[in-house]
Amino acid sequence: MAGLIGKKIGMTSIFSAEGKNVPCTVIEAGPCVVTQVKTVDKDGYEALQLGFVDKKEKRSNKAQVGHFKKAGTLPKHKVAEFSKTNGDYQLGDEINVELFNDDTWVDVTGVSKGKGFQGVVKRHGFAGVNDATHGQHNRMRAPGSLGASSYPSRVFKGMRMAGRTGGDQVKVLSLRVMKIIPESNLILVKGSVPGPKGGYLIIEK
Amino acid sequence: MDLMKVVADSYNVETKHPEFGAGDTITVHYKIKEGNKERIQQFRGIVIQVKGTGLTKTFTMRKMSSNVGVERILPISSPFIDKIEVNKYGRVRRARIYYLRELTGKKARIKERRR
DSSP states (O other), rough: OOEEEEEEEEEEEEEOSSSSSSEEEEEEEEOOOEEEEEEEEEESSSSEEEEEEOOOGGOOHHHHHHHHHHHTOOEEEEEEEEEESOOOTTTTTTEEEGGSSSOOOEEEEHHHEEEEEEEEHHHOOOOOOOSSSOOOOTTTTOOOSSSSSSSTOOOOOOOOOOOOEEEEEEEEEEEEEEEGGGGGGGGEEEEEEOOOOTTTEEEEE | OHHHHHHHHTTHHHHHSSOTTOOOOEEEEEEEEETTEEEEEEEEEEEEEEEEOOGGEEEEEEEEEEEEEEEOHHHHHHHHEEEEEEEOOOOOOOSSGGGGGGGGGGEEEEEBOOO
């Protein structure tokens, strides 16, 4: 799948041709530089490695500087690999938003916002106890029973409990591209995408 | 550079309609679809608030229709708005003139602002 690395800018809404108000996410996508071309001969599979957002040479180690020097660019903050696409890309080529066009569907991957240590209601969508009365006390958001008693005498592995929530890699499938603004490298995608504003995203066609 | 503004500018939200604010009297020419036919309805009233920025900007207008107050909230970038006319610029001292809801008759008048 062909794709680009992008940055989430924010959300807004636009009116579609039918006059419907459509919620959209604005993503700054690319321009990305081809930093490595992987081939079957050399790496065992075909892929493209792209880099996005320049980083100071001072802030990179020598291995990174050397790697990006091969492509003739500055070191990059974010690097991602995309499986080989049709189209012949050379080391150092620039890919921009014109890869997409209006009316394509894309998958967007990002890291969701971290929520910290959360209970079972927020983390797994448990209903909690819906009554504050009828003998309940301090149990409105409690998980309830963890299992049976003397058999099995233990809690099964994988039982959904409270814990660290968010901050996971999340991929949202089939989002429609509503608009492209090539002059500012922006795309508008229908719906929401994971992560905070300014978070890195991988957009695949 | 504010990239959200770039998106809003690409839809010409700021230049499509004349500028107006709370206290102004405006007429909105609103497209209404009835089956296959499309006609234009005019709604004239006082703007009581303008809310939001860019593409998600909305405004609320109020009018008295045979002694019943009618309020409409419209997104300024709605494609159903054919045209907005500013009839009168009013002088008000706040951005959201909700107090107008409690006033009727002569009390509900707004002084005209000289431009």
